[in-house]
Amino acid sequence: MDFDLMLRVYPFFIEAAGTTILLSVLTAILGLTCGALGAAARLSRLVVFRFLGAAYVSVFRGTPALIQLFILYFGGPQIGIQLDAFEAGVIGLGINAGAYMTETIRGAIISIDKGQREAARTLGLSQFQGFYKVILPQAARLMVRPLGVNLNMLIKATALVAAISVIELTYTAQRYIGSTYKPFEMFLLAGILYMIIIYATGRGVAWLDRKVQIN
Amino acid sequence: MTDPNHFVQIRHAQKSFGSLEVLKDISLNVARGQIVAIIGPSGSGKSTLLRAINDLDALTGGEVWLDGVQVNKSLPHRQYEKHINEMRQQIGMVFQHFNLFPHMTARDNVTMAPKLLKGLTNEEADALAKEQLEKVGMLDRIDYYPSQLSGGQKQRVAIARALAMKPKLMLFDEATSALDPELVDEVNLVMKKLAEEHMTMIIVTHEMDFAAAVCDRVLFMDRGVVVEEGPPEVIFRNPEKDRTKEFLRKHLAGAK
Numbered sequence: 028m029d030f031d032l033m034l035r036v037y038p039f040f041i042e043a044a045g046t047t048i049l050l051s052v053l054t055a056i057l058g059l060t061c062g063a064l065g066a067a068a069r070l071s072r073l074v075v076f077r078f079l080g081a082a083y084v085s086v087f088r089g090t091p092a093l094i095q096l097f098i099l100y101f102g103g104p105q106i107g108i109q110l111d112a113f114e115a116g117v118i119g120l121g122i123n124a125g126a127y128m129t130e131t132i133r134g135a136i137i138s139i140d141k142g143q144r145e146a147a148r149t150l151g152l153s154q155f156q157g158f159y160k161v162i163l164p165q166a167a168r169l170m171v172r173p174l175g176v177n178l179n180m181l182i183k184a185t186a187l188v189a190a191i192s193v194i195e196l197t198y199t200a201q202r203y204i205g206s207t208y209k210p211f212e213m214f215l216l217a218g219i220l221y222m223i224i225i226y227a228t229g230r231g232v233a234w235l236d237r238k239v240q241i242n
Numbered sequence: 243m244t245d246p247n248h249f250v251q252i253r254h255a256q257k258s259f260g261s262l263e264v265l266k267d268i269s270l271n272v273a274r275g276q277i278v279a280i281i282g283p284s285g286s287g288k289s290t291l292l293r294a295i296n297d298l299d300a301l302t303g304g305e306v307w308l309d310g311v312q313v314n315k316s317l318p319h320r321q322y323e324k325h326i327n328e329m330r331q332q333i334g335m336v337f338q339h340f341n342l343f344p345h346m347t348a349r350d351n352v353t354m355a356p357k358l359l360k361g362l363t364n365e366e367a368d369a370l371a372k373e374q375l376e377k378v379g380m381l382d383r384i385d386y387y388p389s390q391l392s393g394g395q396k397q398r399v400a401i402a403r404a405l406a407m408k409p410k411l412m413l414f415d416e417a418t419s420a421l422d423p424e425l426v427d428e429v430n431l432v433m434k435k436l437a438e439e440h441m442t443m444i445i446v447t448h449e450m451d452f453a454a455a456v457c458d459r460v461l462f463m464d465r466g467v468v469v470e471e472g473p474p475e476v477i478f479r480n481p482e483k484d485r486t487k488e489f490l491r492k493h494l495a496g497a498k
Contacts (some may be wrong), residue, residue: 140341142337142339142341143341143343145298145337145341146335146337146341146342146343146400147343148298148330149296149298149330149333149334149335149404150330150331150354150355150359150403150404150407151327151328151330151331151355151359152327152355152358152359153323153327156358160354160358161343165343165344165345168345
């Protein structure tokens with residue numbers, strides 16, 4: 028194994044890891060937004076919204092994220108959607124992650140005992156007041172860990188955008204393989220950096236989970 | 243002012259789930275300050291009737307009135323929501339499983355709704371929490387979370403939470419059924435205290451002794467109808483109907 032080479036190129040990988048992190052953060056924000064909207068739709072009183080929410084989840088969980096990215100990035104211009112690779116990466120992965128997060132958020136909300144809603148309504152709270160004062164604070168605590176799993180998956184899924192030439196960690200590894208012919212070292216380096224990002228995120232999620240638990 | 247003898251009125255209450263009729267044309271008047279117990283076997287419709295009073299379970303027919311205002315008015319959705327929220331603020335309810343908010347301390351459980359709905363300041367809310375928790379003997383646990391309380395203590399906090407809205411009427415849905423036997427008395431004691439203060443109460447219960455000691459009237463329900471009603475002395479000692487006799491025989495034999 029060529030340690031010298033790894034030491035020489037790792038600063039470029041760190042820079043690429045920065046792009047991966049930025050991509051992950053933006054994707055997570057968009058994913059959470061889509062997830063919250065999706066969950067709201069799935070739980071709506073109106074059948075139209077429930078249908079749209081269910082359709083969103085089954086379409087985006089039912090097809091490979093890579094195909095979704097390809098449709099958006101390569102197919103987009105054909106229907107008038109012009110995005111650069113980074114934008115397409117964030118939007119494609121964000122909408123995809125949102126489908127998974129929809130189910131996470133919805134699952135946490137419906138797992139709250141119905142007696143909680145009844146107690147809130149009995150006191151005279153409206154549906155909305157009961158939701159944000161009573162249901163959501165409890166559901167939010169339950170969501171932290173499963174959303175952490177979604178986040179873990181999402182970070183790893185950012186590797187897919189290498190296929191639409193976003194210069195992030197995986198793409199950078201491939202590029203250096205082209206000039207060094209050392210796939211083992213290059214992919215290992217990328218793998219180590221992914222692991223550091225994911226480990227740190229996991230610790231962050233665990234910390235948040237402890238912090239929000241009651242008592 | 244409205245007729246105090248018809249403080250709570252249930253007129254021809256009817257409820258069906260599909261083809262199953264769980265309430266069959268029930269009418270009932272409760273006077274202001276009166277305490278009514280509803281007893282009967284499980285599945286008799288007694289909880290459904292209680293939950294219809296604050297429209298937690300909507301009736302399919304009939305009317306519920308409180309203090310001259312119809313609770314289950316037919317209004318367009320938005321207007322109805324506003325109306326029912328106002329009505330529910332006047333009707334306290336206590337559940338079998340307490341339904342305390344686990345993410346709030348006893349203090350916040352009591353003050354959340356008054357702060358949100360009546361705009362109490364923090365100082366006012368604090369005084370209210372102390373007053374209500376004192377009343378149920380839980381002042382020393384004011385900053386405890388529900389998970390740190392026993393069942394009886396939770397139920398007392400739940401009663402304080404309901405009372406904090408200053409309701410005109412209190413509904414108790416088997417408030418002591420989920421409690422260990424040794425914790426029942428502390429909750430009964432609080433309910434007795436409310437009775438002495440002439441709170442109007444409708445109580446669904448399995449505790450015949452408590453019903454006999456505290457209530458002005460007892461309703462025996464079975465299969466969606468009120469089979470028999472009267473003062474506790476009559477219902478418990480001298481019931482007329484065979485179904486009442488049979489229920490009491492089984493129930494008292496089981497309890498003793």
